[in-house]
Amino acid sequence: MMKVELGHTRSTSDLHRAKEWLPLWSYEHIRLNHRAFSLMCLFLEIMSNISPEESLHDSHSEFDDTMEGLFRVLSNAVVHLEERTKVKKCDPYSELTIFLGKLLIEQGVFPIRDNCTFCDCPLEKLAQIYLVTDHGGFSCGECTTQIEGAVTSSSREGRELWELLGSVANQRYQELNELKLENRDVVHTLLNYFYYQFQFQPHNFKSLKMVL
Numbered sequence: 403m404m405k406v407e408l409g410h411t412r413s414t415s416d417l418h419r420a421k422e423w424l425p426l427w428s429y430e431h432i433r434l435n436h437r438a439f440s441l442m443c444l445f446l447e448i449m450s451n452i453s454p455e456e457s458l459h460d461s462h463s464e465f466d467d468t469m470e471g472l473f474r475v476l477s478n479a480v481v482h483l484e485e486r487t488k489v490k491k492c493d494p495y496s497e498l499t500i501f502l503g504k505l506l507i508e509q510g511v512f513p514i515r516d517n518c519t520f521c522d523c524p525l526e527k528l529a530q531i532y533l534v535t536d537h538g539g540f541s542c543g544e545c546t547t548q549i550e551g552a553v554t555s556s557s558r559e560g561r562e563l564w565e566l567l568g569s570v571a572n573q574r575y576q577e578l579n580e581l582k583l584e585n586r587d588v589v590h591t592l593l594n595y596f597y598y599q600f601q602f603q604p605h606n607f608k609s610l611k612m613v614l
């Protein structure tokens with residue numbers, strides 16, 4: 403991570419001259435671990451697809467803080483990944499679940515999980531919970547059997563994702579250690595939810611096949 407001060411350039415130029423730069427932080431262990439490095443590439447690829455194009459010639463851009471949230475998620479994700487890699491406890495499935503959960507919160511599309519997205523009944527004590535991707539939340543078993551054509555997870559995955567996303571939402575990034583995934587397919591279900599919310603396709607992310 404570097405702090406860069408840009409010099410003035412002509413408004414027609416796409417090249418920007420760095421007047422001063424200062425290294426703030428760098429990872430040491432990620433670069434020695436192929437899977438951790440691939441995972442960091444995936445984080446960057448996802449951020450690159452979500453981030454709006456920055457215009458460095460826009461004199462008002464320094465007052466625009468819309469990118470701060472994305473920066474915070476990415477910065478936390480890389481620091482977390484470095485820490486987990488350092489103690490040799492880096493599980494890509496857990497890291498990706500935390501990252502996607504934090505990103506969905508930041509972007510305001512985190513799945514509704516307190517109550518059923520259809521009938522509003524509390525979900526906490528229910529054994530059968532489903533993630534309904536095209537309705538932006540979880541639902542109870544009764545509603546899920548009645549809704550036709552909805553994109554739903556299995557009951558087992560739904561319940562597990564409900565628990566995992568609860569941990570992600572209720573704890574700060576660096577307080578989360580490793581999520582215990584009983585069924586690793588839940589990461590694919592969460593990825594499908596993410597694709598649906600942002601209208602992506604799996605082929606938009608080339609690093610994915612090196613991670614999962």
Ligand SMILES: [Zn+2]
Pocket residue numbers: 518519520521522523541542543544545546
């Ligand atoms: Zn319901």
